[in-house]
Amino acid sequence: MGELSVERPIDLPNCKHMGFSGRPMNSLACKCLAFVFIALVFRALLFPTFPSFGGFQQNDLYLVDSSSSQSGSEFGVRKDRFLEVPQIVWGLNNQKISFARACLTARMLNRTLLMPSLSASLFYKEVELLQPISFDKIFKFERFNSLCKGFVQLGRFSDITNRGRVFELQKGSGRKWTVERDLNQLRQIKEDPADDFEVIRIVGKNPFLWHDHWPVKDYAKVFECLVLVDEIAEEAEKVVSKIREMGSTVKRESDTLRNNVNSKNSSSQPAPYVAVHMRIEKDWMIHCKKLEQRSNIHQICSSKEEIVERVGNIVGVGGPTIVYLAIADSLLEDSSILTGWKEGLLLFEKKKLGVWEIYKKHPYLIKSAIDYEVCLRADVFVGNSFSTFSNLIVLERTQKMIRMGVTRSCGMDVRWPSYAYNILGESGGPQRWMTEMSDSNLQAISYGTNNISC
Ligand SMILES: Nc1nc2c(ncn2[C@@H]2O[C@H](COP(=O)(O)OP(=O)(O)O)[C@@H](O)[C@H]2O)c(=O)[nH]1
Ligand SMILES: [Mg+2]
Incomplete structure (x- = not known):
C-alpha cells in the first residue's frame, strides 16, 4: 500500500x-x-x-x-x-x-x-x-x-x-x-x-x-478469515491438550479396572470430550426472562438443573466422558456447578482442570476467545440457541461438517454434533443443532432462535 x-x-x-x-x-x-x-x-x-x-x-x-x-x-x-x-x-x-x-x-x-x-x-x-x-x-x-x-x-x-x-x-x-x-x-x-x-x-x-x-x-x-494470533491459539491448544490428557488418564484407569487387554491401544487415541457452554450468569438470567416475556417463547432460559438433566440424556454419550464447562469467571466460585451430573460424566471447569493460570492473565475477550476455540474443537458441543457465543460455534461446526461432505444430517452418527440444551430433543436430551446456512440474514444467529434446523 x-x-x-x-x-x-x-x-x-x-x-x-x-x-x-x-x-x-x-x-x-x-x-x-x-x-x-x-x-x-x-x-x-x-x-x-x-x-x-x-x-x-x-x-x-x-x-x-x-x-x-x-x-x-x-x-x-x-x-x-x-x-x-x-x-x-x-x-x-x-x-x-x-x-x-x-x-x-x-x-x-x-x-x-x-x-x-x-x-x-x-x-x-x-x-x-x-x-x-x-x-x-x-x-x-x-x-x-x-x-x-x-x-x-x-x-x-x-x-x-x-x-x-x-x-x-x-x-x-x-x-x-x-x-x-x-x-x-x-x-x-x-x-x-x-x-x-x-x-x-x-x-x-x-x-x-x-x-x-x-x-x-x-x-x-x-x-x-478470522484466525487467532499464535499466542492465543497456543493457549487454547494447552487447554485442549489438558482436557484430552485428563480423558486419556480416566480411560486408562477405567480400562485397567475392567482389565481390558486393549487398554494400551485405546488410550493412544486422543480422548474425546463434550463442551457445554453454560449460559446461566445473572445478567443472562435477567435478559432471557425479559426476552421470554417479550417473545412469548418459553425455551430461552435454562436453569442449571435443566442443563444437567438434558446433557445427561444425550444418546450415545456413555461414561466415563469428560465434560468441559465453558463458563464465566463469576460461576467458577460456585462449586455446586460441578455436582449433580449423571454418573459417568466427569465434570471440569478451568480451576478443576488446572488451567486457571492460563486464563487468569488475560482480559475477558481473550478468556472468551480461548473458551470459544475449546468448544469449537470439542467432539460434542452443547450450548444455548439464544447465545451468540453458542451460535457462532455451531455455525463454524456446521461449516466443518459441510466441508467434510455432510450437508444436512441431524442424525446421531455425524462427527462434530452440536446440541441446544434450551430445546428439548429426543429421549429427554437436548435438541440436535445445525446452522441454516441459506438464511438470508443473520437475524437468527444475532438474536437467537428456537428454530435450529434439526
Ligand atoms: N465461555 C466463557 N464465557 C465467558 C467467559 N467470561 C465471560 N463469559 C461469558 O460469555 C459471554 C460471551 O459473550 P458473547 O460472546 O456475546 O456470547 P453471549 O452473550 O452468550 O451471546 C459473556 O456474556 C459472559 O457472560 C469465559 O472465560 N468463558
Ligand atoms: Mg453477548
Missing part, C-alpha cells in the same frame, strides 16, 4: 477508461464527461455539504481524486478508499458479528475497512471501561487479508494519505430508520461525490446495532 502515500494532483478523468469494454469513447462524449466532471468538482468545492444525505457532514474541503472515478461495485474493494467504524463492543461474539457487519458494509461501498478497535472488557455502559484493543492483538491481520482477498479487506490508519478528507456518515436510528432506508443510504453514497472521499467515517451506534443486509453465507465467509 506504499503507493498511497503519494498525493495525487487534480486531473481530468482519462476518457479511455470511461468507455464500456475498455474501448476509447468518441471525443464529443469525452468532452461532455469532462464538463460534468468539472461541474462536480466545482459543486464539491462550493457546496461542501450535501443536504440530500441528511446525516452527512464534511470535515474539510476535499479534492476530487481521479483514481476513484471508476468505482462501481464491479471494480471490487478499492485499496485507497476507506471505511471507519465506531469501536466494536460487548461480548466476544457480539464483537465478531459487529466486525463482520462492518466488513460487509465496507464491501458494499467498495472500500477497505480501517482496522477497528475491539473491546477487551465486557462492560456494556461505562464507555471509559471498555478497554479498546486493536483487532490484530486477537486476530491475524495479514492472514485475514490473504484469506478474504477479493471479498473484504482491512487497512491500517497509516494507509490514509490525507487525514482531513473524512466524510462523516451518521447512521440513522429509531423506529423510522427502517432496513430499506438504511440500505438506500448506503446505495446513495456510492452514487454521490461522497464516494470520492478517502475516508467515510460512520458515526453513531456500534455496528452490532446496524441494520443487517447480508446473507449468513457472507458473514460465514468473513468469520472464516
Whole structure:
C-alpha cells in the first residue's frame, strides 16, 4: 500500500477508461464527461455539504481524486478508499458479528475497512471501561487479508494519505430508520461525490446495532478469515491438550479396572470430550426472562438443573466422558456447578482442570476467545440457541461438517454434533443443532432462535 502515500494532483478523468469494454469513447462524449466532471468538482468545492444525505457532514474541503472515478461495485474493494467504524463492543461474539457487519458494509461501498478497535472488557455502559484493543492483538491481520482477498479487506490508519478528507456518515436510528432506508443510504453514497472521499467515517451506534443486509453465507465467509494470533491459539491448544490428557488418564484407569487387554491401544487415541457452554450468569438470567416475556417463547432460559438433566440424556454419550464447562469467571466460585451430573460424566471447569493460570492473565475477550476455540474443537458441543457465543460455534461446526461432505444430517452418527440444551430433543436430551446456512440474514444467529434446523 506504499503507493498511497503519494498525493495525487487534480486531473481530468482519462476518457479511455470511461468507455464500456475498455474501448476509447468518441471525443464529443469525452468532452461532455469532462464538463460534468468539472461541474462536480466545482459543486464539491462550493457546496461542501450535501443536504440530500441528511446525516452527512464534511470535515474539510476535499479534492476530487481521479483514481476513484471508476468505482462501481464491479471494480471490487478499492485499496485507497476507506471505511471507519465506531469501536466494536460487548461480548466476544457480539464483537465478531459487529466486525463482520462492518466488513460487509465496507464491501458494499467498495472500500477497505480501517482496522477497528475491539473491546477487551465486557462492560456494556461505562464507555471509559471498555478497554479498546486493536483487532490484530486477537486476530491475524495479514492472514485475514490473504484469506478474504477479493471479498473484504482491512487497512491500517497509516494507509490514509490525507487525514482531513473524512466524510462523516451518521447512521440513522429509531423506529423510522427502517432496513430499506438504511440500505438506500448506503446505495446513495456510492452514487454521490461522497464516494470520492478517502475516508467515510460512520458515526453513531456500534455496528452490532446496524441494520443487517447480508446473507449468513457472507458473514460465514468473513468469520472464516478470522484466525487467532499464535499466542492465543497456543493457549487454547494447552487447554485442549489438558482436557484430552485428563480423558486419556480416566480411560486408562477405567480400562485397567475392567482389565481390558486393549487398554494400551485405546488410550493412544486422543480422548474425546463434550463442551457445554453454560449460559446461566445473572445478567443472562435477567435478559432471557425479559426476552421470554417479550417473545412469548418459553425455551430461552435454562436453569442449571435443566442443563444437567438434558446433557445427561444425550444418546450415545456413555461414561466415563469428560465434560468441559465453558463458563464465566463469576460461576467458577460456585462449586455446586460441578455436582449433580449423571454418573459417568466427569465434570471440569478451568480451576478443576488446572488451567486457571492460563486464563487468569488475560482480559475477558481473550478468556472468551480461548473458551470459544475449546468448544469449537470439542467432539460434542452443547450450548444455548439464544447465545451468540453458542451460535457462532455451531455455525463454524456446521461449516466443518459441510466441508467434510455432510450437508444436512441431524442424525446421531455425524462427527462434530452440536446440541441446544434450551430445546428439548429426543429421549429427554437436548435438541440436535445445525446452522441454516441459506438464511438470508443473520437475524437468527444475532438474536437467537428456537428454530435450529434439526
Ligand atoms: N465461555 C466463557 N464465557 C465467558 C467467559 N467470561 C465471560 N463469559 C461469558 O460469555 C459471554 C460471551 O459473550 P458473547 O460472546 O456475546 O456470547 P453471549 O452473550 O452468550 O451471546 C459473556 O456474556 C459472559 O457472560 C469465559 O472465560 N468463558
Ligand atoms: Mg453477548
